Amino acid sequence: MAVPPDIAPPDNDVLWARSLHHTHSGSPALTDVSLGVRESEILAVTGPRGSGKTTLLGCLSGRIVPEQGEVWFNSVPVHTMGALSRERLRRDRFAWISPEPDLVPELTVWENTALPLLLRGEGHRAAKATALEWLERLDIGALARKRPAALLQSERQRVAITRALASAPTVLFADEPTAPLHRADSVHVLRTLTAAARSHRTTVVLATNDARTAALADRTVTLLDGRRVSSAQAEDVEGRAACSLSV
Amino acid sequence: MxxxxxxxxxxxxxxxxxxxxxxxxxxxxxxxxxxxxxxxxxxxxxxxxxxxxxxxxxxxxxxxxxxxxxxxxxxxxxxxxxxxxxxxxxxxxxxxxxxxxxxxxxxxxxxxxxxxxxxxxxxxxxxxxxxxxxxxxxxxxxxxxxxxxxxxxxxxxxxxxxxxxxxxxPRRDAGARAGAAVKLGAGSGGAVSGSDPRPGPGSGSGMGLWGSGADGVGRNSAAGSPAPAPPVPASPPAGLPWGVALTAAGLAVETYASRGTGSSRPLPLPGHPEIVPAGVLAGWALTALGLALAGPGLVHLCGFLLQAVRPGAVRLLAGRTLQGEARRIGRPLGVVCATASGVLAARTLYTGADAAPSFGPLTGLGAGLVLACTTATLLTVALETKQSRAPLTQALVRQGAPTRTLRVAALLRALVLLALFAPLTWAVATLAAAPLAA
Structure with missing residues (x-):
């Protein structure tokens, strides 16, 4: 480690990563990525597919332990935690939204929403009240008693967002939350997410490869081939018809 | 090849x-x-x-x-x-x-x-x-x-x-079912297109269903899926009343057929009229069929009872999973139950009477084969269930569900099934053996 562990990151950063390196069984995923996430901001991580966005979010949320580098959450080192502590951290302080809704098909919508609260050990009644309140707040209260199979994909994704918000996380990780949706649904879902996050001062780390999505964020970090770059632009024009001289 | x-x-x-x-x-x-x-x-x-x-x-x-x-x-x-x-x-x-x-x-x-x-x-x-x-x-x-x-x-x-x-x-209605499985977004359908039960770090479920479904290949392959997890059925499995009726009828036939002795019995079996009359065998077969039919309904009932009153996370997950997987796991469980009760009843037959028939090596081989095969089938189906739920388990872990909670839920499922099916097996075996021992 380059930095001794007693030097904590700056206080205004709720999450802080320093020179992360990670490979997926040999294939490089992240190379020397550092970033800080300020409190109650919406940070967009952009980049094309395969640029390491999901891996970065995984490292920040403690799902993946980076091979090199450090991750700090509120002045607590995440990279040195054991598996159980990271699990507890994820359950109590973080929430995660996947590209697919990841709902439990056997549970109804409100049960799915209440599941993180139940997993934290909250009582059945309190968890149900919180879940129903959040479903109402996100305009899907009418769906509360349906099963995920009976919903539209955009509705399911909104349920997944409700589930993430209902557990009142400190940091919400959204990994391409609108990837399977059409544009109209996508805009709606994103507005819901950002509005709820801003009104509850939740920190959001949003991975996306869509420039319009990134425009909703306070700040943008761009990844390209696992490195942080100032902007992702296609540099090589080789093979383009306009430049080809061999025709 | x-x-x-x-x-x-x-x-x-x-x-x-x-x-x-x-x-x-x-x-x-x-x-x-x-x-x-x-x-x-x-x-x-x-x-x-x-x-x-x-x-x-x-x-x-x-x-x-x-x-x-x-x-x-x-x-x-x-x-x-x-x-x-x-x-x-x-x-x-x-x-x-x-x-x-x-x-x-x-x-x-x-x-x-x-x-x-x-x-x-x-x-x-x-x-x-x-x-x-x-x-x-x-x-x-x-x-x-x-x-x-x-x-x-x-x-x-x-x-x-x-x-x-x-x-x-490939079933004709598989397209509709796979469509429903795709709609679920999470879980069951994911196992079909991402067939590796243990995906590596690079092929997480983010690349699973929707990743491959985007270009249509995933959906087409899911359309003919051999073992698609059926979408969660709204209604419980329908076989329970039939199963109970068949089991009761089988026990009744058996009791009726084992009255009297020797050739005065109704339907004597050629060869060994004294030992096992054909009516008793027919009764056993009916009972076994009834148990196999009742299995899914019983598993569903277990799940329903488990998640009944104000469930916490463990009971909710365990109970609903049992309800969802009742159709898949109930049938082999009923068959194992029927086999075990048959073996228990046969033990009474072979040890009880003074004219007990000799227990040859081939009988032993046959009985052992049936027991081993039905048990192995049950274990394999349990493994299949686990594999098909692997994406869902991963999703739950991503949400921060402790692995301990998931393990406790799995253990609870097994215990509840054991608590229902062990006494049931014993009861059926005792009832089946009662007329033979008399």
Missing amino acids: LALRLVRGSRPLVLLRRLMVAAASAGVGFLLLCTLGHALSHPGPDHTGSSALRLLWCLAPLAATVQLAAVVARTDPTARPRPGLSAVGLGPARIAAVAAASSALSCGVGSMLALLVFLHLRGDLTGLPFDGKAAGLLAADRPLPLAAVLTLLALVPLAAAAATALTLR
């Missing part, structure tokens, strides 16, 4: 399941050949009945083996349509054909083994211990009819291949 190549590259657990099928097939083949030996050494019209009876008794282990082979083929990772193979033209139908060939192959290996052991015990093959130890029993003095041997030995592989093809055939 593609089936062989796929088998060669499999993981040890998959190979172990195939070996189990081969061993079961060897056992059944040996039983069939021993029946042939009995028929050869007892020619004449007087003994036709007893030989036919032995052949009939081979049906139980045969059915258990075929069930095991079909379930193993369904669980096999090579038998799932995958986007890669589908793209090169190996769609659901050809995958089913390959799986049937693999099943026939494992059962054929078992049959060859049975033939070797049989010939060896007859004394036709020499050079090993136990040379010709059962020469007298297996009619070594008579030539073996080749056609009969081939017919008997081909029975298991053909039946297993047919059952596999039937299980994995």
